[in-house]
Amino acid sequence: MNQELLKLVTEKVLLAGKLLAAEWDLPGGPRGYGDKAEVDAEIEVVLRRGLLDLLPCDFWGEETGSSLAGHEYCWVVDPNDGTSDFLQGHKGSAVSVGLLRNATPVLGVVYAPVTPDLGPDCISWAEGCGSVIRNNHKVSAQLAHRALDAGCQVLVSTAAINKPELNAELCAPAAFVPSPSIAYRLARVAAGDAIAGISLVPVSAHDVVGGHALLIGAGGVLLNEDGVTVTYDSEARMKIVSLRCFGGAPSVCSALAHREWGKLF
Structure with a gap:
């Protein structure tokens, strides 16, 4: 490349x-x-x-x-x-x-x-x-060794404005920031605007591959609902790469993936 x-x-x-x-x-x-x-x-x-x-x-x-x-x-x-x-x-x-x-x-x-x-x-x-x-x-976002701290931001969907208290709890100690487009959320994380970007609905390859590449370039990861790296190794996987995804600093995404996001639904 x-x-x-x-x-x-x-x-x-x-x-x-x-x-x-x-x-x-x-x-x-x-x-x-x-x-x-x-x-x-x-x-x-x-x-x-x-x-x-x-x-x-x-x-x-x-x-x-x-x-x-x-x-x-x-x-x-x-x-x-x-x-x-x-x-x-x-x-x-x-x-x-x-x-x-x-x-x-x-x-x-x-x-x-x-x-x-x-x-x-x-x-x-x-x-x-x-x-x-x-x-x-x-x-240089230098995501590889960053932690989930107060003062950080987690980019979430615009629907988060409907349940601010729960989103604040689930993203703590970071602040949650509503933002359209999971692709752009991941891109902004790779550029240093936030510590993580998430989607709580199923995503396909077209939603995230561009942003996933950017995260790799910034030392970050893209994890699925089980905290496992998102993959694209079959047509079925391309259609639904994850039910929820967490992109950004590795330790932050691992922690966020295991929180009780089901509360929002």
């Missing part, structure tokens, strides 16, 4: 992000309802063609389906992670592209073109390229 491929993938993701950003400027706001936005498929068609031009291999997408032939590499794409929040007017959904080599994440680009307070935010990394890159600048 090299810096040139990461640069080319990032360019394609930034262009795709323009399509997503443009939805906010439409007279009636983003097109779609529920968890389906029209722009999602439009973005994935563009990315699928562009990424396969860069590296012809297997492909796993949320909108245009999968093509798995046992190739060493596999592109994994979510054109708009956080669609439901996006259609409800919450800023922070993201284009997520990951690349697997023999089922291991080796490249990730997650781009949130419209955020509440950070502006356009692109976070990327590829194996062999050193530090995680955020908006053309290297960053």
Whole structure:
């Protein structure tokens, strides 16, 4: 994996992000309802063609389906992670592209073109390229040895605002911060904004491979509901990689995975 491929993938993701950003400027706001936005498929068609031009291999997408032939590499794409929040007017959904080599994440680009307070935010990394890159600048979250301390933040879904006391208890001594898009939550953790990012609902490969790659680049992990590393070694596993996931500092994610999240439901 090299810096040139990461640069080319990032360019394609930034262009795709323009399509997503443009939805906010439409007279009636983003097109779609529920968890389906029209722009999602439009973005994935563009990315699928562009990424396969860069590296012809297997492909796993949320909108245009999968093509798995046992190739060493596999592109994994979510054109708009956080669609439901996006259609409800919450800023922070993201284009997520990951690349697997023999089922291991080796490249990730997650781009949130419209955020509440950070502006356009692109976070990327590829194996062999050193530090995680955020908006053309290297960053170092140094997650490997960080602990769950007061003053840290855990990024959770926007639904957390409905049960603040329970979420505060389950994330303690860290503070919980609601944020759309599990892909972007994981990316922000890899960039140093928080100690962990979590999802308490089942996720598929397209939701997390890009963010998982970024976490690897930052010395972090992505664990499932049992506290075991998330894997992508079969089609069934790609469809549901975990029922809950915890990404960030290893010791923090291990601790969080074993807390009583069922209380929230």
